[in-house]
Amino acid sequence: MLWVGFALSLLAFVSYFSFFVQFPWTRNFPWANLLLFALAAGLLAMGMRRAFRLPEQYRGKFVGSILAGLSVLILGLFVFSIFIGGRRMPASAAAPHVGAKAPDFTLTDTDNKTVSLASLLTEPVHGAAPKGVMLVFYRGYW
Amino acid sequence: MRVVAISVDPAETTRNFTHKKGYSFTFLSDPKAEVIRRYDLIHAKAGPDEQDVARPAEFLLDSTGTVRWVNLTESYWVRATPEQMLQAASAVR
Numbered sequence: 001m002l003w004v005g006f007a008l009s010l011l012a013f014v015s016y017f018s019f020f021v022q023f024p025w026t027r028n029f030p031w032a033n034l035l036l037f038a039l040a041a042g043l044l045a046m047g048m049r050r051a052f053r054l055p056e057q058y059r060g061k062f063v064g065s066i067l068a069g070l071s072v073l074i075l076g077l078f079v080f081s082i083f084i085g086g087r088r089m090p091a092s093a094a095a096p097h098v099g100a101k102a103p104d105f106t107l108t109d110t111d112n113k114t115v116s117l118a119s120l121l122t123e124p125v126h127g128a129a130p131k132g133v134m135l136v137f138y139r140g141y142w
Numbered sequence: 143m144r145v146v147a148i149s150v151d152p153a154e155t156t157r158n159f160t161h162k163k164g165y166s167f168t169f170l171s172d173p174k175a176e177v178i179r180r181y182d183l184i185h186a187k188a189g190p191d192e193q194d195v196a197r198p199a200e201f202l203l204d205s206t207g208t209v210r211w212v213n214l215t216e217s218y219w220v221r222a223t224p225e226q227m228l229q230a231a232s233a234v235r
Binding site: 021024025027028029030082083086087089090092093094095096097098099100101102103104105107108109110111112115117118120121122125129130131132133134135136137138139140141 | 143144145146147148149150151153155156157160168169170171172176177178180181182183184185186188189190195196197198199200201202203204205206207208209210211212214215216217218219220221223224227231234235
């Protein structure tokens with residue numbers, strides 16, 4: 001039970017970055033991962049209780065304490081990464097604001113074709129002039 | 143509505159990625175982060191080898207190129223949801 005609890009807290013940490021980050025509803029607030037951490041905490045607490053109350057039947061006083069301590073550290077690292085680390089971002093005070101004209105630009109697309117913002121605003125989408133353009137800046141390195 | 147994604151990734155990286163994911167909207171490469179800098183969206187040394195990358199940000203422009211909606215997230219784990227974007231887009235004629 002103690003080892004399963006510990007494994008679950010590892011899974012709770014890793015699965016955010018490897019899996020849950022892909023979906024807006026599990027990414028923007030990591031409730032699925034916090035739920036896994038809660039399950040892990042429950043298993044560790046039950047395992048520890050058993051080990052301390054019935055030491056002749058269940059082992060794990062020592063190992064359990066270490067695993068529980070490590071799990072708390074993993075949870076701490078997770079909370080820090082998501083709720084504090086993720087907020088370390090530039091202020092972007094000079095980014096275009098509502099009502100401003102978006103600065104024009106020319107970049108290359110995935111076919112190495114040159115594309116300007118002006119052309120994106122006017123070239124038809126599905127046979128009709130676009131109502132607008134949603135510019136999505138992302139971090140990259142995928 | 144046209145969706146355009148911009149990052150510092152080179153065209154080849156993005157091409158592999160969009161093929162794998164089946165994305166059909168426009169992806170643009172800004173390897174020197176020039177446009178990202180012009181939009182004041184540089185997140186300095188935030189790439190895996192301390193490269194400058196874009197902080198996540200979304201801008202909705204109307205057909206005249208005027209900004210109608212902006213989302214500058216406070217945390218890079220939190221992004222605009224498709225619903226938020228569609229709602230913003232529905233207000234633009």
